[in-house]
Amino acid sequence: MTMISASILACDLSRLNDEIKRVEPYIDMVHLDVMDGVFVPNITFGLPLLEAVKRSTNLPIDAHLMIVEPQKYVERFVEAGASIVTIHYEACLHLHRTIYQIKDKGAQAYVALNPHTPIELLSEILSDIDGVLVMTVNPGFSGQRFIETTVGKLRKLSKMIKERQLKTKIMVDGGINEETVQKVVCNGAEILVMGYGIFKNDPASFKKKLEEIKCF
Numbered sequence: 001m002t003m004i005s006a007s008i009l010a011c012d013l014s015r016l017n018d019e020i021k022r023v024e025p026y027i028d029m030v031h032l033d034v035m036d037g038v039f040v041p042n043i044t045f046g047l048p049l050l051e052a053v054k055r056s057t058n059l060p061i062d063a064h065l066m067i068v069e070p071q072k073y074v075e076r077f078v079e080a081g082a083s084i085v086t087i088h089y090e091a092c093l094h095l096h097r098t099i100y101q102i103k104d105k106g107a108q109a110y111v112a113l114n115p116h117t118p119i120e121l122l123s124e125i126l127s128d129i130d131g132v133l134v135m136t137v138n139p140g141f142s143g144q145r146f147i148e149t150t151v152g153k154l155r156k157l158s159k160m161i162k163e164r165q166l167k168t169k170i171m172v173d174g175g176i177n178e179e180t181v182q183k184v185v186c187n188g189a190e191i192l193v194m195g196y197g198i199f200k201n202d203p204a205s206f207k208k209k210l211e212e213i214k215c216f
Contacts, residue, residue, distance in 0.1 A: 132169070
């Protein structure tokens with residue numbers, strides 16, 4: 001069953017608790033976009049907001065670290081309540097070591113790839129990670145247009161995972177809405193990161209559409 005991770009970057013942060021409670025019946029986890037203004041051209045939030053989200057929901061929290069030197073912070077994000085910590089391939093010099101920093105603290109480790117980064121670069125690490133986050137927009141801002149060429153990456157990654165008989169999950173992030181959801185789900189996406197599509201629209205309507213998707 002396809003899951004939804006709601007990105008609070010798109011919610012009304014002045015009403016954080018109410019916003020989470022409003023969409024909670026229709027989502028499976030909460031997504032926290034952590035940006036440092038260095039790895040991506042934007043600054044968002046960090047550990048204090050993660051702790052606030054943790055107080056507002058019992059759903060798993062998925063912390064997406066769009067930061068340089070994530071190895072300095074991953075353990076603190078797990079301690080603050082993250083169930084999944086996602087680090088970027090492009091930002092991590094010692095990827096294997098950082099993955100096991102996350103896993104050894106008891107959280108799931110996901111690796112994110114920017115739109116231009118080939119799937120094949122994860123070949124040697126795929127069996128060590130719990131999931132791959134395929135960026136379907138350039139990281140840094142909500143509300144961007146979906147990049148169509150990333151559909152082929154999803155298809156290729158899904159095939160690689162099946163051929164190796166792995167349990168690695170595929171997450172997608174960026175431009176997911178009623179127009180793009182079928183193509184990502186039918187090409188392997190299992191977790192959808194959604195901001196505007198959930199907080200600025202009708203989550204019940206989207207959930208119904210998601211449940212009706214048929215892939216042939």
